[in-house]
Amino acid sequence: MNIAKIHVWKVPVLLYGDLADRVLIYIHGQGGRKEEAESFAEIATNYGWQVISVDLPEHGERKDNGEALEGIELSNIRLSADATDEQVAEWSAALNYPWYDRICRVGEESMLVKMPYEPLPEDNFEFDEESRTITAYVGTAVDVIIPRTIGGVPVENISYNAFENTRDYVHSDMETNQKEGDWVPMRCVILPETLKSIEDSAFTNCHDLETVICYAPLETTNKGLFSECQGLKKVVFVNGVLHMDNYLFNFCKNLETVWCKNQVDRIGIQTFGVTPMERLCVNAKNIDISAFAGMESLKEIHIRGGVEHMSLGAFAMLPSIETICLEGIDPDVMEDDWANLGNSNLTILVPEDTSDEQLEAIGRKFLSSMIITDGVQVKRGTCSMPEDPMPDIAEMLSAYGI
Numbered sequence: 001m002n003i004a005k006i007h008v009w010k011v012p013v014l015l016y017g018d019l020a021d022r023v024l025i026y027i028h029g030q031g032g033r034k035e036e037a038e039s040f041a042e043i044a045t046n047y048g049w050q051v052i053s054v055d056l057p058e059h060g061e062r063k064d065n066g067e068a069l070e071g072i073e074l075s076n077i078r079l080s081a082d083a084t085d086e087q088v089a090e091w092s093a094a095l096n097y098p099w100y101d102r103i104c105r106v107g108e109e110s111m112l113v114k115m116p117y118e119p120l121p122e123d124n125f126e127f128d129e130e131s132r133t134i135t136a137y138v139g140t141a142v143d144v145i146i147p148r149t150i151g152g153v154p155v156e157n158i159s160y161n162a163f164e165n166t167r168d169y170v171h172s173d174m175e176t177n178q179k180e181g182d183w184v185p186m187r188c189v190i191l192p193e194t195l196k197s198i199e200d201s202a203f204t205n206c207h208d209l210e211t212v213i214c215y216a217p218l219e220t221t222n223k224g225l226f227s228e229c230q231g232l233k234k235v236v237f238v239n240g241v242l243h244m245d246n247y248l249f250n251f252c253k254n255l256e257t258v259w260c261k262n263q264v265d266r267i268g269i270q271t272f273g274v275t276p277m278e279r280l281c282v283n284a285k286n287i288d289i290s291a292f293a294g295m296e297s298l299k300e301i302h303i304r305g306g307v308e309h310m311s312l313g314a315f316a317m318l319p320s321i322e323t324i325c326l327e328g329i330d331p332d333v334m335e336d337d338w339a340n341l342g343n344s345n346l347t348i349l350v351p352e353d354t355s356d357e358q359l360e361a362i363g364r365k366f367l368s369s370m371i372i373t374d375g376v377q378v379k380r381g382t383c384s385m386p387e388d389p390m391p392d393i394a395e396m397l398s399a400y401g402i
Helices: 034-047 085-094 356-368 393-398
Strands: 003-008 011-016 023-028 050-055 077-079 125-128 133-137 143-145 188-191 211-214 218-220 234-237 241-244 257-260 264-267 279-282 284-287 300-303 309-311 323-326 347-350 378-380
Touching: 003 085, 011 034, 023 034, 034 050, 077 085, 211 393, 234 393, 347 356, 356 378
Parallel strands: 023 050, 143 188, 188 211, 211 234, 218 241, 234 257, 241 264, 264 284, 279 300, 284 309, 300 323, 323 347, 347 378
Antiparallel strands: 003 011, 003 077, 011 050, 125 133
16 A cells, blocks of 8 residues: 655645545544554555545644644645655646646755846836736836736736837848837846746847746747847746747747757747757657758757657758767657758767667668668767756856846
């Protein structure tokens, strides 16, 4: 019988049995003992019940500690300090924790990192309280730190047109009546953890934008969020993002660094299209066609393990590519889309323990997609690209006096 100890608002609680949709609560302390609760649980769990055992106030472990159980929130629930990773995962799932967080053990803090910077005054923004959406930035500051709340209401969304006054159409390919200097040359934007959604292309054509620090654990970036931000250099997703949607960094011609906390579920079409990076480390479950297409300077790309689907068309139009390192990817998850690269100098590196059968299968996939010209270009070896540590945000922002 599984036994787990958790704390609910500092109150110690014992959980008996496997996770179940039927629960019995055994309260003891006045005329009863937790040992009796365990005997009861041994019987009840055999019939598909889970049992929660808790002392009455001023009894057992709660003696001289009379907390109540009212007002329970997820943040007040803790597992015991010796809880296993499996138990943490089970309880996080059972309590519907969001993808970016998990239930804490006693002494641990939430995984969600909160924005530590002082935001701009609220009157820099137009805000719709009903939808909790910033609809316009009306300030003139070039370093924009978005507030968590406006008028006491959480800021959860940013509309497509919210940063219209920071868009530079003069230096884009669009026809415009805009004149030089008619926009706010925003250099840096910091997004708080309260944000849930940013509409498509919200920062498109913000050519002066150089640095983005995103504390919002976004489900998706939506399409073209930073596309054609030609001055963009550094982007950090502090709490991660699930989906890097189509055209996210398309034509960001000065992009140097993109760091994300987690393995993303999907990298979309042209996510990194026509960006100048020479080396790229990718940690994603799904990689769409043309995801890296047009990265003319890219020499080395490292694909971490855990890929569930990868279109080989992701590697189209990479004239400088020298090495593609595949970290334990099953050939069956590769879709042999037409890439027409035909690079005879390209090496496909796979782990040393790759079987002969897998080696041949990977070679066939890359050959049929016209990425390589000979199956011997697929070799066992070790990729030299190290794990990327989280960038020093304080150092990055010091350039802006933040």
